[in-house]
Amino acid sequence: MKKSPKSIMFLGTGSDVGKSVITTAFCRILKQRGVRVAPFKAQNMSNNAYVTLEGGEIGRAQAVQAEAAGLLPSVHMNPILLKPVSDRGVQVVVQGRVVDTLSGRAYYESQDQVRSRIMESFSHLADRYEAIVMEGAGSCCEVNLRPRDVVNFEMALATGSPVVLVADIDRGGVFAQIIGTMELISPKERDLVAGFIINKFRGNPDLFTDGISFIEQRTGRPVLGLVPYFKDIHIDMEDSMSLDETIARTGPVKGKINIAVVKVPHVANFTDIHALEQEPETNIVWLSSPVDLEPYQAVILPGSKSVIADMTVLHEQGWPHVLARYLEAGQGRVVGLCGGYQMLGRTIEDPEGVEGASPHATGFGLLDIATRIEAVKQVRLSSGRDRLFGAQVHGYEIHMGHTRMGEQALPFINFDHEPDGAVSADGRVMGTYLHGLFDSGVFRGRFLAALAKAGHILFDPSALREDYDQVRQRNYDLLAGHVKHHVDVDRILALMGI
The missing domain is CATH 3.40.50.880 (Class I glutamine amidotransferase (GATase) domain)
Structure with missing residues (x-):
């Protein structure tokens, strides 16, 4: 990697908490400020794919984030795409190309090769853009997956990126989500966490001030945003968990x-x-x-x-x-x-x-x-x-x-x-x-x-x-406006050095 870009990483307390949407919003916000920004997700598991200009596949969420950033999608924005073909097998797509269909165990045994291709793609983007907005996958502290987790804190540590933890208050248990995550990560990972965004809030935010104070006092980190639930802004979803809610x-x-x-x-x-x-x-x-x-x-x-x-x-x-x-x-x-x-x-x-x-x-x-x-x-x-x-x-x-x-x-x-x-x-x-x-x-x-x-x-x-x-372009602007209104954007950009 020839240079270190300005970066931020959004990690989650679980799946479908809103990491992709927050990442999309910051790609748009940075574009609006004239910053050449690219999205990055080291590894994605999804059957919702998109075709890049190079003729390769990436996860749909990264294609959406690229659009929000005003870019054509590239395979380097999502170098590893895992497409489930059965309950136990996945099709492995590396930098846009199918390389094999493997069991979960066989895939995890190839992690050294995977890591090198991930860093190769990150370097490709780092050499071409001023800023990179990174997204994690699922929960960033799954104990059984930690030794093989290449997409969450390992990327933050490898790139020296500050981390903002995204939690979903709509599903309940937001205090356990945040504090439990902070307890389960290592001290060096905890040092990277700069604050929290609480997503999908419903109701009067004034009634949650005590909750914010509790989180900040318990963790020593600020709550950087309380983002209200929205239905009138339409961003392509990638996670089938979101689809299941409509059945x-x-x-x-x-x-x-x-x-x-x-x-x-x-x-x-x-x-x-x-x-x-x-x-x-x-x-x-x-x-x-x-x-x-x-x-x-x-x-x-x-x-x-x-x-x-x-x-x-x-x-x-x-x-x-x-x-x-x-x-x-x-x-x-x-x-x-x-x-x-x-x-x-x-x-x-x-x-x-x-x-x-x-x-x-x-x-x-x-x-x-x-x-x-x-x-x-x-x-x-x-x-x-x-x-x-x-x-x-x-x-x-x-x-x-x-x-x-x-x-x-x-x-x-x-x-x-x-x-x-x-x-x-x-x-x-x-x-x-x-x-x-x-x-x-x-x-x-x-x-x-x-x-x-x-x-x-x-x-x-x-x-x-x-x-x-x-x-879609109009909705990216609406999303950026929504997040700017409810998140301390300047403070997060300052973490990036912007």
Whole structure:
């Protein structure tokens, strides 16, 4: 590492406490102040990935943070990405490239090599940016993981970065979270902790002043912010824990365009649905088991990291019969995205055991396609025009399968390099490998207009729909403003030397 950048590290008292959101906010705040800043997370475990300009994969959260910083995502912002393919196995992605699928034990035995690639990527960023905002993973003090933990305090110690500990008061036990963490870390790690941010606060902050005083007196560190819970700022989430909170909480709503999304066990890239969720005319319902689909104008099958295993579960739950009956009974549409696209076909074959489950699965048979899972992963940015609505679309592909179309299927999207996806003759069933399909404002608007027309729902087809990229940029500014109002930002930037 040629030079030491100005850095800060946000570590958590647990999973889903808000580390990613706080990191995103500080990337935006520093960009607003004219600082060339990059995000960094040494190791991420997520099936919600994004494709970088280099054609590699990183966790979605780091792609979001890069956008907030005004940067194109790079593989060096998340050098190690672990993608669970089963309860015991993970696909290991190093600096954007798949290197192997390993058990947890086998992966942890390769930690020396992992550490060198992590520091190589950090050095790459340090040589190019004035500041680095780092994020940890999960709880920073898991006793059983400490000897193999490369993403939390080990990174802070290696880079000399001050640490701000993020805790979640909404789930309860915030005092135990903070004080317990401080008790479990080592003295040299404790020396790096500069203060705390208490996230997801509800209620009157004046009623928590005694709590802040207790934490500060007990730890000798300041509470640097008390961040209120928010629902009106929309940042792409990465953690499936956040997704689980939405399952089965709602049902169809009269007068809305109701869209059901099937929650497969190994769901991946569920952020594909976010643009639809933000439309005022839509009601998105995630389903973990079959229901009567008659009130829904569309059903979406999202991506999956273990397509054959998930298809097996969907068969056991009775989804093939439910979807077939849905299409026979009404005017609804079915959309498959990536793994969901593969499931819509006749068969899925895995002769090389890439996914490690059964070598074969029968699909829904709603599209005349057949898929073969292959060891070589396709990772690329793609753009083209769709066949149904004539809209220009763009996004990215991440898949390990090759899909062959039969005579009864038509290409769905004409990419610049080749056709993609398939659509049924009546246009009611469609699938694609493209992630980010609904981010296109024109496509999204025309798709929703078609659903509204078929469902006799009031909808203005002439209303201009923004590309979701623009919506995200506006929300990064809203997030930065929210954090600046409730966190002592100047004090944290001073810790960085800014």
